[in-house]
Amino acid sequence: MGELLTVKTNTELKESDKAEIDRLIEQTIAWHSKNGAMIIKLTMDSVTALTASESRAKELAQQSFFKRAWNNLTGKNQKIRAQIDVDVSRVQYASQQMIQKLAEQNLLTFDLITAVNNKLNTLVLEIDEEFNQIYRVLGAFFKQTRSDVVQLENRLDKVERNLELLNWKATIEYQMYDGKEYAYLPDMEKIICIANDFLHKTKGIWSTTDLMLLKSTLAELGLSIKQSISARSFYQSLSEKPILIERLFDGISLDSLLAVEPYQAPVLKGIEKTLKLHSEEKYILESVKEQLHLAGVSCNERDIQLSLVHQYLKNHAYMNSDVEVNLFDFVVELLVDLNMIHTAVVIPEESGVENKKRKVAGDYDLSLIDMGENRLDVIEAVKNICEISLIEAKECINHVPSTILSRVTKKQANEARDILIAAGAKVIVKTYIENVHIVTALKDGYVKLKAQGNFVRVGEYVQKGTILAEISDVELTKPKPPSFLTGGVLSNHSKLRSTVSGKVSSLLVQNGEKVVQSQPIMVILIEA
Known part of the structure; x- marks a missing residue:
């Protein structure tokens, strides 16, 4: 070396x-x-x-x-x-x-x-x-x-080969997405399907030989592995067909993405920014459109969105999303980023909180899921629990879900949980080896949690795709047609399905409660 x-x-x-x-x-x-x-x-x-x-x-x-x-x-x-x-x-x-x-x-x-x-x-x-x-x-x-x-x-003498990966490659031409065989998908859709499949087939552990097999698989599907691709063109495809984001992250929890800096995984952080511009940061997009309209300038919403993502990456990831790289290298980078969050073991940031945590070793973590309406009371509670300053407490809860206590005893975690609940927060206690997935509302509406066994309960194990709840446009007390008709979903109802497998740990809302888009609904402890 x-x-x-x-x-x-x-x-x-x-x-x-x-x-x-x-x-x-x-x-x-x-x-x-x-x-x-x-x-x-x-x-x-x-x-x-x-x-x-x-x-x-x-x-x-x-x-x-x-x-x-x-x-x-x-x-x-x-x-x-x-x-x-x-x-x-x-x-x-x-x-x-x-x-x-x-x-x-x-x-x-x-x-x-x-x-x-x-x-x-x-x-x-x-x-x-x-x-x-x-x-x-x-x-x-x-x-x-x-x-x-x-x-x-x-x-190295390696005689073992990943048989599941070889079988996947042998049958790749028969795999389908969105009603089409992989070979007939647009290039970006091929890349997304292959990247997600490869990650799951290898379980996030691959060799250089496996990556060469991936390279030949891309070529067999008609992709020119020597061609160039830019991150901006990738984001443009996702913007034109947002459901591709769901396919890319199929079976992958995004919880640990919050702990990743933009320059560590710029491709994924660009996707995260794209999602935010469709939800909690949509006001930024609307503000730009409004100013252009007032100035009499015609604009394309998708172009504005791509420009905002480009500037975000330039300033926070130090990346120029217009620069093109080799297609195979781009797919490999995408896999590295996906695997980073798929296999992540969360390592909390250093703060006064962490120094206090290490004084007592245990097997339990306390995580803050939602601050509720009394933010100042919650910050004060965190300050007292962790024996830190108000500034440190505020920083600690800037991004939820947030780990407040790590590796403490069950008694300590439960005592702190009770204090935070009294302050109006929603929290959970879990073992440090368990991963948490927060299920959030897809839209504004009224949440339905009970319907003669159609929905899940606390303690129940669910598989990916399980219907967890339903978000309705009308209050549950008002008469409305049945929403679970075979073969269809009514326009004013949205079924909330699990994207992971695991155990329902807690419900964060009550049946019939009015919720807003992205509000936490329930917590699932993900299977290891």
């Missing part, structure tokens, strides 16, 4: 400081070497920090692995980490060493390196030539590392 770029900085680090940082890097990798999702995040954090300007690097230091992965350091180590947070020289050295040591331990896989290369190719470059030189050297390093990975795997 060749040496990575030696970053030139205005401040030369002392050898003792370098040694301290090296030890922290090694400790961090040891903690997370079995967590594929975290390895992806560490790599993306490091690459982004190395190619960033001074101001951007300082910002990244406050939110990347420097915060996430080193959140229980004390004493001298804590001092070194604090220096990293404010010194770009230390940021870049730590990032460089992280990449180098991940490569030395063979933790940079073919697919991850491909995703990094895509990131470098679509990066919004800085004006400073020094940073662009870093970018060029990084690109050469990762290309060489990917070649080394392929050669290493070719030398």
